[in-house]
Amino acid sequence: MILGHELVMSSSAAFAWSILPILLIGLRTTLLAMFAGFVIAVVVGMVFALMRRSQWKIVTWPVGFVVEFLRNTPLLMQLFFLYFVLPEFGVTLPAFWTGTTVLGLQYAAYMSEVYRAGLDALPKGQWEAATALNLSKTRTYRTVVLPQMIPRVLPALGNYLISMMKDTPVLSTITVVEMLNLANRIGDRTFEYLVPLSLVGAIFFVLTCVCSALLRGLERFVPQKGIALR
Amino acid sequence: MSASIEFNQLHKRYGAHPVLRDFDLKVQAGETVTLIGPSGSGKSTVLRILMTLEPFQEGCLTLDGISYHQPHGKPPFFASDVHLHKVRAKVGMVFQSFNLFPHMTVLRNLVEAPTAVLGLSRDEAEGRAVELLHMVGLSDKAKAYPGQLSGGQQQRVAIARALAMRPQVLLFDEPTSALDPELVGEVLSVIRSLAHEHDLTMLMVTHEMRFAREISDRVCFFEGGRIVEQGKPDQIFNAPEQERTKRFLSSVLNG
Ligand SMILES: Nc1ncnc2c1ncn2[C@@H]1O[C@H](COP(=O)(O)OP(=O)(O)O)[C@@H](O)[C@H]1O
Numbered sequence A: 001m002i003l004g005h006e007l008v009m010s011s012s013a014a015f016a017w018s019i020l021p022i023l024l025i026g027l028r029t030t031l032l033a034m035f036a037g038f039v040i041a042v043v044v045g046m047v048f049a050l051m052r053r054s055q056w057k058i059v060t061w062p063v064g065f066v067v068e069f070l071r072n073t074p075l076l077m078q079l080f081f082l083y084f085v086l087p088e089f090g091v092t093l094p095a096f097w098t099g100t101t102v103l104g105l106q107y108a109a110y111m112s113e114v115y116r117a118g119l120d121a122l123p124k125g126q127w128e129a130a131t132a133l134n135l136s137k138t139r140t141y142r143t144v145v146l147p148q149m150i151p152r153v154l155p156a157l158g159n160y161l162i163s164m165m166k167d168t169p170v171l172s173t174i175t176v177v178e179m180l181n182l183a184n185r186i187g188d189r190t191f192e193y194l195v196p197l198s199l200v201g202a203i204f205f206v207l208t209c210v211c212s213a214l215l216r217g218l219e220r221f222v223p224q225k226g227i228a229l230r
Numbered sequence B: 001m002s003a004s005i006e007f008n009q010l011h012k013r014y015g016a017h018p019v020l021r022d023f024d025l026k027v028q029a030g031e032t033v034t035l036i037g038p039s040g041s042g043k044s045t046v047l048r049i050l051m052t053l054e055p056f057q058e059g060c061l062t063l064d065g066i067s068y069h070q071p072h073g074k075p076p077f078f079a080s081d082v083h084l085h086k087v088r089a090k091v092g093m094v095f096q097s098f099n100l101f102p103h104m105t106v107l108r109n110l111v112e113a114p115t116a117v118l119g120l121s122r123d124e125a126e127g128r129a130v131e132l133l134h135m136v137g138l139s140d141k142a143k144a145y146p147g148q149l150s151g152g153q154q155q156r157v158a159i160a161r162a163l164a165m166r167p168q169v170l171l172f173d174e175p176t177s178a179l180d181p182e183l184v185g186e187v188l189s190v191i192r193s194l195a196h197e198h199d200l201t202m203l204m205v206t207h208e209m210r211f212a213r214e215i216s217d218r219v220c221f222f223e224g225g226r227i228v229e230q231g232k233p234d235q236i237f238n239a240p241e242q243e244r245t246k247r248f249l250s251s252v253l254n255g
């Protein structure tokens, strides 16, 4: 019995069928980590990108450092760091949220580079026209800059979503009960690793395909009239 | 309503490279002044400083009574946002490369800033936009995107967009230089109607000498970051006093 589900060992097919519900419980955690992490990455990444464009060095410098640190150190190290070190300072988050935050922050750093490239790609004339029309900074970003940038960065963000999903199994190292963690437990219990691991692989594969399809749909849905997407 | 402009002993450098030195220029309210001269002589820089797109290092610029200084010898000074917005409220600019917002329809291009900055209601702003499009001869293009228009049409939209902000000073930086020759005329005729009908102070950089001669109250010949010679168009084009002016004019008029 794992998570209330009986393991049936009579044949490979029956075994697979019996562990599927267990893995699907893990899938929920995987999906939740992926979406929560993605929201963190999309939002915080934008904040990083905008802060790095500030005219004050006191803002750009530390943010630049944090971004480079997040991009250039291993995810697993960051994960252990927050998971084991934060409690020493009296901050205890559930493992799931520690993991999701770390995942989100690392991808926020990647995405801030995508946003940065997207912002740099906007012709200087667009900023100058907005200035000449006396638009405020906020308004310029909201109605001139972001609507032209977002359709261009969407494919890259989509690729990061998928790549992030494939990184979710690292959360199992800090005891988060996601799909791979459960597959391992099943294997440890039954000494039968092939079927659970293959199933996890298949589920990830299907998930990737579904996400890609959804993203292609989204790209078509986001307004991009008049914008050359190259 | 229009505004006067005065540059007083203004210095502008890019890094160590001086572009304007001891620059003086006075433009009366309502005057139309054309800047001519070889490329790299600092004409665009004058307009860009007026539009607050570039800071300057020394001297003083006064626009309609509001002036800002650059304390002598100090590094680039950034005026306060309040001040910049006050200046921008009076000045509009038409760029060589149009710089329309490509993701907005022509109408949205004209409505965006008046609603966001002047606080017009959507209906008011659209009403004015329709009038302006009529004035530039593009009533049927309100729903088009800039990418669907010819260069000449885009530049006319850009002029309408600048006018929608009711500027007192309108700057043109080579408004026809990016256009195919057959499209230049339609843009010039819109600018001509502005010089005649509107009570605007206009400052224009152009290589269209015949046009400059026709619409300007005054022509300023630039070289090396200074005004070498200025005067009524007839005087500058018929009887230039400076050798350098003569040389420039003979090269562009015969070239
Ligand atoms: N952003 C810039 N950075 C450095 N130098 C510049 C920049 N913009 C213009 N310049 C230099 O300033 C000088 C004047 O340029 P500009 O005002 O554009 O001349 P014009 O419009 O008369 O052709 C040129 O020598 C040009 O190379």
Ligand SMILES: [Mg+2]
Pocket: B040, B043, B044, B045, B174, B205
């Ligand atoms: Mg120029």
